[in-house]
Amino acid sequence: MTAVESLVRMNAAAVEDKLRHLLPAAEGPEARVLEAMAYATLAGGKRLRPFLVTASSEMFGVARECALRVAAAVEMVHTYSLVHDDLPCMDDDALRRGKPTTHTAFDEATAVLAGDALLTLAFEVLAEAETHSDPEVRCELVRTLAAAGGCHGMVGGQMIDLEAENQNLDVGAITRLQQLKTGGLIAFSCEAGAILGKAPRQLRHALHAYAHDLGLAFQIADDLLDHEGSTEKLGKSVGKDGGRGKATMVALLGTERARTQAEMLARQAAAHLEPFADKAAALRAVTDFVVTRDR
Amino acid sequence: MTAVESLVRMNAAAVEDKLRHLLPAAEGPEARVLEAMAYATLAGGKRLRPFLVTASSEMFGVARECALRVAAAVEMVHTYSLVHDDLPCMDDDALRRGKPTTHTAFDEATAVLAGDALLTLAFEVLAEAETHSDPEVRCELVRTLAAAGGCHGMVGGQMIDLEAENQNLDVGAITRLQQLKTGGLIAFSCEAGAILGKAPRQLRHALHAYAHDLGLAFQIADDLLDHEGSTEKLGKSVGKDGGRGKATMVALLGTERARTQAEMLARQAAAHLEPFADKAAALRAVTDFVVTRDR
Numbered sequence: 001m002t003a004v005e006s007l008v009r010m011n012a013a014a015v016e017d018k019l020r021h022l023l024p025a026a027e028g029p030e031a032r033v034l035e036a037m038a039y040a041t042l043a044g045g046k047r048l049r050p051f052l053v054t055a056s057s058e059m060f061g062v063a064r065e066c067a068l069r070v071a072a073a074v075e076m077v078h079t080y081s082l083v084h085d086d087l088p089c090m091d092d093d094a095l096r097r098g099k100p101t102t103h104t105a106f107d108e109a110t111a112v113l114a115g116d117a118l119l120t121l122a123f124e125v126l127a128e129a130e131t132h133s134d135p136e137v138r139c140e141l142v143r144t145l146a147a148a149g150g151c152h153g154m155v156g157g158q159m160i161d162l163e164a165e166n167q168n169l170d171v172g173a174i175t176r177l178q179q180l181k182t183g184g185l186i187a188f189s190c191e192a193g194a195i196l197g198k199a200p201r202q203l204r205h206a207l208h209a210y211a212h213d214l215g216l217a218f219q220i221a222d223d224l225l226d227h228e229g230s231t232e233k234l235g236k237s238v239g240k241d242g243g244r245g246k247a248t249m250v251a252l253l254g255t256e257r258a259r260t261q262a263e264m265l266a267r268q269a270a271a272h273l274e275p276f277a278d279k280a281a282a283l284r285a286v287t288d289f290v291v292t293r294d295r
Numbered sequence: 296m297t298a299v300e301s302l303v304r305m306n307a308a309a310v311e312d313k314l315r316h317l318l319p320a321a322e323g324p325e326a327r328v329l330e331a332m333a334y335a336t337l338a339g340g341k342r343l344r345p346f347l348v349t350a351s352s353e354m355f356g357v358a359r360e361c362a363l364r365v366a367a368a369v370e371m372v373h374t375y376s377l378v379h380d381d382l383p384c385m386d387d388d389a390l391r392r393g394k395p396t397t398h399t400a401f402d403e404a405t406a407v408l409a410g411d412a413l414l415t416l417a418f419e420v421l422a423e424a425e426t427h428s429d430p431e432v433r434c435e436l437v438r439t440l441a442a443a444g445g446c447h448g449m450v451g452g453q454m455i456d457l458e459a460e461n462q463n464l465d466v467g468a469i470t471r472l473q474q475l476k477t478g479g480l481i482a483f484s485c486e487a488g489a490i491l492g493k494a495p496r497q498l499r500h501a502l503h504a505y506a507h508d509l510g511l512a513f514q515i516a517d518d519l520l521d522h523e524g525s526t527e528k529l530g531k532s533v534g535k536d537g538g539r540g541k542a543t544m545v546a547l548l549g550t551e552r553a554r555t556q557a558e559m560l561a562r563q564a565a566a567h568l569e570p571f572a573d574k575a576a577a578l579r580a581v582t583d584f585v586v587t588r589d590r
Contacts, residue, residue, distance in 0.1 A: 090407065116379060129434075149415050155328060163324070
């Protein structure tokens, strides 16, 4: 395991502890939805977005406790989007991270409700005093996460993605789709440290620019894995997006040019970290990790 | 039309203006989800929850602009819950307020996404500076609405309701179900004025107690309408809840005793308004309206 891999794993363990603490205990007559929330959230995964939250927070000297709460909130939003996207009426996936998807393990109604409750809980966590002593900061976190996750962000991206099946999108349209669908939440994760640390505007902008390129590189790397990987390695049905005629950079450019493009974006992302000098070591390392990981 | 009916209608018109202003224009590649959001939200309805927000806000001299934004946010959350509850995997309803439900007019995937986006937008609106000059107040609005809407509130209530089909719940269990499913959002609506107006704790508690009884009275009145009404009057499939073996007070107590119970709860609700004297005239009037309305 490389140094960055063990850093990512250690951070994932800390975020999972925080998630376990923030998720309500599965008791009472509503226990079923609480079980489904925990099932979906604690199913493993790289926890890339939480890593970006804690790494950006460390650059501004933010208390780790605050950063972990925001990291957990982002992961709740990411998880809710996976649970809803996997539904039969959306991407209809039976496997996720090698386990049955939430609607397969429970049922569709419970999966819809668990997603709804995770999204709601994320905002509750951000608004609580424990997340930051300054309520203006907490409001900015809520506002920015909502903008990144909503109809002009992640939800809008999923809408475009569903409509794009069997359509011929060009590079520009795919870039826009991916900026919304996965880029928004990655951008929020990187900016979260700047918001928590009340960083000057230009440093927040630098992180936004970094996240923009990182998000696109990440998506291409994911599509390459989907294209080339095996079910065993990825833990989800492979080749599915391509098979259903979903628009991806890999389908459009071919694997060679897509890989070159991802590496170019990763270098471009890293260049935006210059103002942070040595403090950005973790973000630089994770940028390489994103394009070279094999699962 | 009675005085309170015209008051409710005038307020509904103002809330709809605000909703039209806050909902994003249906343009761009994600237009379909934006159309579905507007379709679901601007489909009419009594707008009872928004009325409770503005009426409680007036008692504390809150600026009408602030109250209307919170009223619109509550209606977005209420609407999202209807859109998701109507889905085939949940209550499977084809009609709502006399119109095709969102998944019928669009499709299931779009309905799931429109609901998700409405919930997200509600929190974004609450967190924006225009909602209140004090960020502590905005955080308290986000926190309280999330608690009322989440897994220990509305979503938890819907989970219990789904599991209660064909089960024999007793009066205590039904009361708990309804407190979560509809009571939470009604309580938030009544408390919103106290939060916006930074009212003393005991006045906020009085409004919470009022809302508790009002919510239960409202639910029984709704069940009575469902039991006795016609499809024409109610604009949704009638007798459905009873027919599917859903637990209601009417099924348990019979119409006579259920009606007596609703009236008793309404009187009990009004008694909690005593500390507000004449200022609570609108809330008193709407309490009568809730149990006597015929649609």
